[in-house]
Amino acid sequence: MECDVAIIGAGPVGLTLANLLGRRGHSVLVLEKQPAPYPAPRAIHFDGEVMRVFQATGLAGEILEHTRVGRGMLFKDAEGNTLVDWSRDPAPGAMGWHESYRFFQPGLESALNAGLSRFSNVNIQRGKEVTDLRRAGDDVTLTFGEQSCHARFAVGCDGAQSFVRNAIGATFDDLGFHERWLVADLRLTADRPDLGDHTVQYCDPQIPATYGRGVGDWRRWEVRLSPDAPDELDDAIIWDHLARWISPQEAVLERGAVYTFRSRIADYWRSGRIFIAGDAAHQMPPFMGQGMCAGIRDAANLAWKISAVLSGADEELLASYGSERRENVRAFIEKSVALGRLINKTKPGAIPTGRMRSIWPDLGPGLGARDGIGGALAPQVSGADGLADDLAHGGFYVLGDGPNGVAPDPTANQWLKSRGVNGAVIRPDGYALGGISNSAERRILLKQAGNILPTLFHSNE
């Protein structure tokens, strides 16, 4: 068996990567050890940048069916006073999508899975555990059961216990957060509008906890446990933990699981043509709802680069994957840990009050200069003809800077101005390759973009 890219693991990250590569026409084999998708939600939130990646899979409509627009997050003290307000704008934002979505993970995964059937070049096999992976010259050989496959590239999207991460000898840098939490998913059987649409972080010295609004009648509570809490709790104990918010007369307990929340990041993400992405490469506590989001960003960064190399670009391009992604994900991990510490503050008055805003961290060192705009996430213009990324068909494009670029809307104009440029060249993953202040800069950037992805460079130059 042969393919361009073998993907190990069909969680949300592996499925997104398979759709992105399938859409670019590459032959992809997805191997998943479980016979059926995981039926319960883990992630319940993703952001507008991730929705932009789902747009790039061509499945935005199908995925939106499993979402509702997120209202944001409130931090409350033990008396119910709001300390920190991180509400989100109810209107679509800079990404061309809403800033926050609540979603049902099994629904998202089934939409991504069904999306693969659009491509005769993508083959997904479930019930196949990869047990051996090795470099074969420049390429990779994988073994699963009695079968094997020869792939030009392999990507381990195989979760926190990643076999691929171990196979390439990567280890985790521990960023220092280990807590035991109960995560309980319930379905309401009674009307409880008082619970509200915001996520609520209860900064209660007695029992730090989180309430999350799911789609439909799904609701989630997360409650901090003691470090020596057992791995399994029986239903009566779980209901005890939830008693201050809800009773068995008002909801069905669908799932109660004890997790150890961690923050860690792999020391390297690539060995030759073998890569890791998603939870295989990093984990963070779920207080910002960003763990899966970070993995989807990995998939978006890696997909167009592997595609470019398969289409003839210099393989050196792939060195930028880990260096760009590590710093971006580190910013989300650090913020998530900081929020976890905030929720855990035990002294009254120790928590600062006010408004909180979303972060959009730049990429780490990689393609192009890091001069104040290179590596920054660009807004996506939504014009009369559609969304800018769609019009670029997965290629680079110019934002602003004259008649041949995408005309900036007020948000994009403000972004360009704040970065001190007239325009920017935008990469296929929505980040800026670099800024344009004069025609020489424009020429240089366009040449660079054209060299990377000649077949997919969209410009009227």
Ligand SMILES: Cc1cc2nc3c(=O)[nH]c(=O)nc-3n(C[C@H](O)[C@H](O)[C@H](O)COP(=O)(O)OP(=O)(O)OC[C@H]3O[C@@H](n4cnc5c(N)ncnc54)[C@H](O)[C@@H]3O)c2cc1C
């Ligand atoms: C309680 C909780 C709440 C969370 N909330 C959020 C949230 O709101 N928002 C958010 O963005 N993130 C959230 N997260 C994090 C999110 O769930 C994970 O980051 C995400 O599921 C990781 O996706 P993945 O595809 O990398 O890995 P996984 O979903 O773990 O998928 C890995 C797949 O690889 C397969 N596999 C493993 N080994 C092999 C092998 N050798 N061969 C073949 N297949 C293999 C596994 O069976 C699995 O299907 C939350 C996590 C938890 C625990």
